[in-house]
Amino acid sequence: MAINYKDAGVDVDAGQREVDLIKDIVKKTQSKDVISSIGGFSGLFNLDLEKMKNPVLVSGTDGVGTKVILAHMLDKHDTVGIDCVAMCANDILCQGAKPLFFLDYIATGKLVPEKMSKIVEGVAEGCIQSGASLIGGETAEMPGVYQEEQYDMAGFCVGIVDKDKIIDGSKISKGDIVYGLSSNGIHSNGYSLVRKIVFDVAELDLNQKYGNLDITLGEELLKPTKIYVKEILELLKEVDIKGMSHITGGGFYENVPRMIPDGLCAEIDASVIETPEIFKLLKEWASLKDEDMYATFNMGVGLVFVVSENDKEKVEKFFEKTDLKLYELGQIKSGDEKIELTI
Numbered sequence: 333m334a335i336n337y338k339d340a341g342v343d344v345d346a347g348q349r350e351v352d353l354i355k356d357i358v359k360k361t362q363s364k365d366v367i368s369s370i371g372g373f374s375g376l377f378n379l380d381l382e383k384m385k386n387p388v389l390v391s392g393t394d395g396v397g398t399k400v401i402l403a404h405m406l407d408k409h410d411t412v413g414i415d416c417v418a419m420c421a422n423d424i425l426c427q428g429a430k431p432l433f434f435l436d437y438i439a440t441g442k443l444v445p446e447k448m449s450k451i452v453e454g455v456a457e458g459c460i461q462s463g464a465s466l467i468g469g470e471t472a473e474m475p476g477v478y479q480e481e482q483y484d485m486a487g488f489c490v491g492i493v494d495k496d497k498i499i500d501g502s503k504i505s506k507g508d509i510v511y512g513l514s515s516n517g518i519h520s521n522g523y524s525l526v527r528k529i530v531f532d533v534a535e536l537d538l539n540q541k542y543g544n545l546d547i548t549l550g551e552e553l554l555k556p557t558k559i560y561v562k563e564i565l566e567l568l569k570e571v572d573i574k575g576m577s578h579i580t581g582g583g584f585y586e587n588v589p590r591m592i593p594d595g596l597c598a599e600i601d602a603s604v605i606e607t608p609e610i611f612k613l614l615k616e617w618a619s620l621k622d623e624d625m626y627a628t629f630n631m632g633v634g635l636v637f638v639v640s641e642n643d644k645e646k647v648e649k650f651f652e653k654t655d656l657k658l659y660e661l662g663q664i665k666s667g668d669e670k671i672e673l674t675i
Contacts, residue, residue: 346443350471353449361459361466366433368467375467377433379492386495390429394419395486397581398523402553404481406538409447411556412485413454414461415520418557419580420489421462422635425561426576426591428499428568429491431464438471438485441478451485454556462561464489497568501575501591501638508574508638508664510598511647514657515634517608519557521581522628526553526614534617543613552610560635560656567650571643579630586627588636589670597667598638601674604659605632622675633659 338345351371358370368376381387396415403412413436421431436455438448448471459466478484493499518526530536530549538550545552567573575591588598611631614620625631639647641663651658665672 346445346473350443350445350448353445354452357449357453357456358466361456361464363465366465366467370468372468375433375435377465377467379432384492384494388493388495388498390424390427390491390493391489392420392423392491393486393488394423395484396520398527399520399554400484401527402523402538402550404483406550406554408550408554409450410454411554413451413456414458414556414559415454416485416487417455417458417462417464417489418559419520420487421458421464421491421559421561422557422578423580424489424491425564426499426578427493428497428573428576429493430565431462431489431491431561433467434459434462434464434487434489435467436469436485436487438469438483439474439478440471440483441473441475442480443471443473447483451483455487458556458559461559462489463565464491499573499576501593503572503574504591504593504596504638504664505574506596506664506666507641509641509644509647510600510636510638510661510663512605512633512659512661513560513563513635513637513651514558514606514659515579515608515630515632516558517552517555517610519580519630519634521630522583523553525628529614529618536617543616544609545613558634558656563651563654563656564635564637567647570650571639571646573637573639575638577636579634579636581628583625583627583629583631584633584636584673585671591636591638592664592670595666595668597665597669597672598636599662599665599672599674601662602626602631603674604661606657607632626673626675633661636661638664
C-alpha cells in the first residue's frame with residue numbers, strides 16, 4: 333500500500349496555509365533593517381553600527397514552560413507568544429541590550445493553521461512591545477512526540493549594547509538603592525506548582541472567580557509576562573543602572589544574587605510590595621510558606637534593578653509617568669549572602 337507524508341501525520345499544505353496567515357502579522361513587527369521575507373531559509377537583518385564604538389551582540393533563548401498546558405485547556409492561544417518574547421527580551425535587557433530581532437519555534441502534534449496564527453499573533457505583539465523584529469521561525473508538526481492538540485514553544489532573541497555600557501553588576505557598591513518594577517501576575521514561571529495546586533490540591537475550576545480576583549482563574553493564569561524593554565531603555569538615557577535581575581524561575585532568592593558582586597548583599601524589604609491577589613490565593617490553597625513563595629514566584633515584582641543613591645530622584649520622577657508601579661525595595665550593604673529578604 334502506497335502512503336505519503338500526510339498519511340504519516342505531517343500536512344505540508346497546512347504548513348503553507350499557516351505561512352499565508354501570518355505573513356501580514358509578522359510584517360507589522362519588522363523594522364527597516366529586516367532585509368529578508370518570511371518563508372525563506374533564514375532571516376536577514378542589517379546591522380547598523382554607526383552609533384556604537386564597540387558593539388556587542390547579546391543573545392537569549394527561553395520558552396513558556398508548562399503555562400502552554402493552560403492555553404491548551406482554555407483553547408486560548410494569543411497570549412503565550414507574548415510570554416515567549418518577554419522571557420527572552422527581558423533577559424537580554426538585564427545586560428543593557430536593545431532587542432534587535434526574534435525567532436520562534438513551535439512544535440505541535442497536528443498543525444492547525446488558525447491556532448498557530450493565534451500563537452504568532454502573540455509573538456508579534458511581544459515583538460512590538462519589545463521593539464524586536466520577528467524575522468523568522470519554525471513550526472514543526474511532530475505526531476508521535478506530541479498529542480494532536482498539544483504544542484510547545486521556544487524563542488531566541490538577539491540584541492545589541494555598546495561594550496562600555498554593558499550592565500553586569502560590577503559597578504554596584506555599598507549604599508546603592510534596590511528598586512523593583514511591578515509584574516503582571518505570575519508571568520511564565522512556577523506553573524508546574526501552580527497546576528498542582530489548582531488541580532490536585534484545591535481542585536478548582538479555571539472558569540470561576542476566586543477570592544478578590546476580578547477575572548476568572550483561567551484568565552488570571554494566562555496574563556502575559558510584562559515586557560520592561562521600552563521603559564528601561566528610556567531610563568538608561570537618564571541614569572546609570574548598575575545591575576538588573578529578571579525575576580523568573582527561582583524567584584528572588586535565585587535571581588537577585590546573579591547581579592550582586594561578591595562581598596555585597598541586597599537588603600530587601602518585601603513588605604513594601606503590593607502582592608497580587610493570585611499569589612495570596614496560591615499560598616492559602618496550598619498552605620505554602622513565605623520562603624517557598626519568594627523562592628518560586630515573582631510575588632509582584634518582575635524586574636529588580638540597582639542605581640546610585642544620587643539617581644533616586646530621577647528614577648522616581650521617571651516612573652511617575654509610566655503605568656508601572658515602582659518599589660524602593662532596599663539598598664546594598666556589605667555581606668556574603670548576596671540577598672537578605674525581609675518578608
